Every structure is written in structure tokens, then in C-alpha cells.
Amino acid sequence: xxLADNIILNFYSIALLIxxxxxxxxxxxxxxxxxxxxxxxLYLTILMLVFDMLCRFDGNPGTxxxxxxxxxxFLLYLTGPVVPSLWLMYAHxxxxxxxxxxKRLFLPLSILFIANALITVFSQSxxxxxxxxxxxxxxxxxxxxxxxxxxxxxxxxxxxxxxxNRSKIEKKHYLSLVFxxxxxxxxxxxxLLFYEIPFxxxxxSLSLLIVFFTIQNRRMDTDYLTGAYNRKSLEAYMRKKIGxxxxxxxxxxxxxxxxxxxxxxxxxxxxxxDEALETSVRLLKTxxxxxxxxxxxxxxxxxxxxxxxxQIDLEETVFxxxxxxxxxxxxxxxxxxxxxxxxxxxxxxxxxxxxEEFQKKIDIMMYENKRANKVI
Numbered sequence: 001x002x003l004a005d006n007i008i009l010n011f012y013s014i015a016l017l018i019x020x021x022x023x024x025x026x027x028x029x030x031x032x033x034x035x036x037x038x039x040x041x042l043y044l045t046i047l048m049l050v051f052d053m054l055c056r057f058d059g060n061p062g063t064x065x066x067x068x069x070x071x072x073x074f075l076l077y078l079t080g081p082v083v084p085s086l087w088l089m090y091a092h093x094x095x096x097x098x099x100x101x102x103k104r105l106f107l108p109l110s111i112l113f114i115a116n117a118l119i120t121v122f123s124q125s126x127x128x129x130x131x132x133x134x135x136x137x138x139x140x141x142x143x144x145x146x147x148x149x150x151x152x153x154x155x156x157x158x159x160x161x162x163x164x165n166r167s168k169i170e171k172k173h174y175l176s177l178v179f180x181x182x183x184x185x186x187x188x189x190x191x192l193l194f195y196e197i198p199f200x201x202x203x204x205s206l207s208l209l210i211v212f213f214t215i216q217n218r219r220m221d222t223d224y225l226t227g228a229y230n231r232k233s234l235e236a237y238m239r240k241k242i243g244x245x246x247x248x249x250x251x252x253x254x255x256x257x258x259x260x261x262x263x264x265x266x267x268x269x270x271x272x273x274d275e276a277l278e279t280s281v282r283l284l285k286t287x288x289x290x291x292x293x294x295x296x297x298x299x300x301x302x303x304x305x306x307x308x309x310x311q312i313d314l315e316e317t318v319f320x321x322x323x324x325x326x327x328x329x330x331x332x333x334x335x336x337x338x339x340x341x342x343x344x345x346x347x348x349x350x351x352x353x354x355x356e357e358f359q360k361k362i363d364i365m366m367y368e369n370k371r372a373n374k375v376i
Contacts, residue, residue, distance in 0.1 A: 006056050010049045013205040017046045020212050033099045037090045038216055041083055042208055048083070049201050051076045055138070066136045073138060077120045077129050080147045083204060084154035085109040087180065091158040094177055094215075095165040097227070097282055116147060148192055151200075155181045170227075171290060176214035180207040223296040225274055226281040234295035234303050238355045241305060242347065250347045252308040254318065255362045256284070257370065259339040261300035268335055276336055283338065287324040288317065311346050318344055341370040 021042050024035070055072035088109070093102040123129040128143045159181040166174060183203030191200050221233040229237070241251045258280055265273040277300065284294055284302065293305040308314050321340070329337050343366025347358060 007053050009199075009202055010053045013202045014046055014049050016209060017042055017049075017205055020209065021046075024212065024216060033102070034090065034093055035216065037086055037093065038208075038211065041086045041090070041204075044079065044083055044086070045201060045204050045208065048076060048079060049205070051079075052201055066132075069132055069136055069138065073130060073132065074120065074124070077123070077147055078117055081109075081113050081116050081150050081154065084151045084158075084184075085113065088154050088158040088161070091161050091177060091180075094173065095161060095168050097278065112150065116150060119143070119146065145192070148188060151188060152185065155185055167290070173215050176210055180211060183207050226278050226296050228281045228302065229293065229295035231295065231297055234293075234297065234305070235355055237293055237295075237305060238358070242353075242355065242358070245347060245349045247349050248309070250309045250349050252306045252314045252317075252344065252346045253358065253362055254304040254306070254314075254321075254342055254344040255297065255359070255366045256280075256302045256304070256321075256340040256342050257366055258300035258302075259341060259370075259373075260336075264336045272334070272336065275334065276338065279334070280338060280340075283324060283328055284321065287321045309346060314344055314346055318342055341366055341373060343367070343369060 021039065024039060024042070051072040054068040055076060085105075089102050089105050092105060093099070096102065119128055123131075123141060127139075127141045129147060130141045130144060131139050133139060159178065162169065162174070162177045169177065183206045184200055185203075187199035187203035221229055223230045238253070245251065258276065261273065261276065264276050277296075280302065281294065281296070284304065288294070288304060288306070292307075293303075295303045295305075297303050306314070306317060308317065321342070325338055325340065329339075332338070343362040343364065345358070345362055345365065347353070353361070
């Protein structure tokens with residue numbers, strides 16, 4: 001690929017990522033860990049694309065182009081493992097949704113980065129990764145495959161983490177997470193085989209675009225804190241379910257109120273209160289089927305909408321949720337105990353209730369459950 005083609009391709013990739021970053025920076029979810037990881041990947045990819053353009057100015061000895069060639073190749077090799085490392089952390093968080101657990105990857109990944117950085121530095125004297133000759137021409141060194149292998153291993157590790165934990169990932173996000181590895185992996189193989197095809201960073205740009213539209217750009221229908229659907233999505237979904245109901249095929253809904261949420265906030269702080277809400281959603285997802293709909297209704301209240309038309313089946317689901325919560329509390333390490341008051345009902349097709357009427361009915365049942373358990 002000649003210089004002009006490389007600059008044009010990288011320019012379009014940079015422009016695309018800048019547009020994404022402008023949109024992403026406006027979102028209220030920018031304080032959350034997942035968003036921070038994504039934005040760092042985005043900004044670093046833009047920077048590396050700039051490095052990649054500048055290091056193509058080789059073949060001009062004795063000019064400032066030699067400085068571009070030297071420093072930009074050096075910085076590209078130095079930062080090479082960072083984006084795939086961040087992607088591994090991003091994928092890990094998508095699977096486990098535990099910030100502290102994901103942050104534990106930082107130490108081994110930092111060791112990998114330091115080792116690569118040292119080899120990059122020594123390559124300036126020993127030409128291990130690459131060297132630039134007297135004519136200012138870049139050449140691969142005998143160990144150029146090491147940084148490429150690091151990138152491949154990290155991407156594959158994230159890929160395997162995703163596919164082996166498919167049941168823990170939201171169905172609507174799974175394919176996007178799996179596909180992320182495809183463009184950069186294909187491009188890096190091509191780049192290893194043909195030096196004149198430097199497409200790897202452009203492949204990462206494409207993957208970041210897909211992740212943005214399918215996972216990051218979710219403010220319209222998703223609660224930022226918990227990852228559950230929001231109230232607007234819930235009402236639209238329930239209207240759809242009511243419209244599709246028949247005499248023999250209807251649906252059910254459960255309203256859950258987190259017990260003693262104010263006490264958790266007052267005794268342990270709002271950060272711990274947020275953790276209680278996030279933990280509640282993760283726990284509830286393990287208690288229900290993969291395709292069941294869960295939304296944060298507001299504050300400490302959640303709705304679960306199920307394709308269940310029978311009252312006995314609905315009560316079995318409620319029993320299963322209670323058992324899941326009980327089992328969780330026995331092994332949990334948090335200073336609080338989770339518990340829910342629930343109201344639930346099968347939608348009566350003949351009642352012709354609207355969404356608000358059906359929700360009010362369930363709300364009354366939930367408060368009756370609270371009074372019965374003396375948690376008001």
C-alpha cells in the first residue's frame with residue numbers, strides 16, 4: 001500500500017472514531033467503568049492511527065522524516081499491547097460485571113506491557129523487533145512476530161472468554177462481542193504475511209464502531225447503572241405484550257422492591273447502594289430465563305416480564321427467585337443482605353387492562369407483600 005492510500009484509509013478511520021467519541025462523550029454513563037475502558041480504547045486507537053500514518057514517511061534520509069519514522073515506529077511497538085489488553089478487560093467486565101474483579105487483570109497485563117516495552121527499547125540497539133537502515137527504510141527484525149503474537153493471544157483470550165461464558169452475556173450483546181475479534185485478527189494475519197498491508201488498526205476501528213452501536217450506544221433503552229432496561233422500554237414492551245395477548249397465550253409480570261434500600265444507603269453510603277442495585281440485577285438474571293425481560297422501574301424497584309400464562313408457573317418463578325436470593329445471601333461478602341418484596345400477576349386478556357392499570361394492580365400486590373413481611 002502506498003503512502004497516499006495509507007493516509008486516506010487512516011484519515012477516514014480517525015474521522016470515524018472522532019465522531020464516535022463526540023457522541024459517546026455526551027452520555028450520562030461516562031462515569032461507569034465499562035464506558036471508561038471503551039473511551040480509552042477509542043482515544044488510543046486514534047493516536048496509534050496517527051503514529052501509523054507518520055511512520056510511513058520512510059525512504060528520505062537526512063530529513064525530519066527520519067524522526068517521524070523513528071519515533072512513530074517506536075511508539076507503535078511500545079503501545080501495541082495496550083488496546084488488546086483493554087479489550088480483554090472490557091470483555092471480562094461484560095461477562096462478570098464486577099469492576100474490582102476486572103481490575104485484577106491490570107497487574108498481569110501491566111507486566112506484559114513492561115516486558116514488551118523493554119524489548120522495544122533494546123530493539124533500538126539490537127534490532128530485535130525492527131530496525132531502520134541508513135536510508136531511513138523500516139525493516140522487520142528477527143523477533144517481529146512477538147508483538148504480533150501478543151496481540152493475537154490477547155484477542156483470542158477475550159474471544160474464548162466470551163464464547164465459554166455465553167450464558168452470562170446478554171443475548172443482544174453476544175454476537176457483537178464475538179465479532180469484535182474478527183476484523184483485527186484477519187488484518188493482523190494479512191499484515192504479518194504482507195508488510196505493505198497495514199490494516200490492523202483499521203480493523204480495530206471497525207470493531208469499535210460495531211461495539212458502539214450495539215453495546216455502548218444504549219442510553220435510549222437501558223438503565224446506565226444496572227444494565228437492565230429502563231422504564232420507557234418496559235412500558236413499550238408491556239404494551240407490545242398486551243397487544244399480542246390472546247385468550248390462550250398471555251404473559252406475566254413481577255414487580256420487585258429491594259428491601260431496606262434506604263438503610264443500605266444510610267449505613268454504608270451511596271456507592272454501596274449502587275452496588276446493591278447492580279448486584280440485584282445480576283442476581284435476578286441468574287434466576288430467570290435468558291429471554292425474560294428485566295427492567296429498572298425506578299429507584300429500587302424492578303420489573304420482570306415473562307412469557308408465562310399460568311399462575312402456578314408464575315408462582316414457581318417467584319419461589320425460584322426467593323431461593324436464589326437466599327442462596328446468594330449465604331455466600332455473599334457484602335455488608336448488606338438482599339431481599340425483595342414482590343407483587344405479581346398473570347395478565348388477564350379479558351380484562352382489557354392498559355399498561356398503567358396492570359402495573360397499578362401489581363403495585364398494590366407488592367405493597368401487600370411488604371406489609372405482610374413488615375418491611376415497609
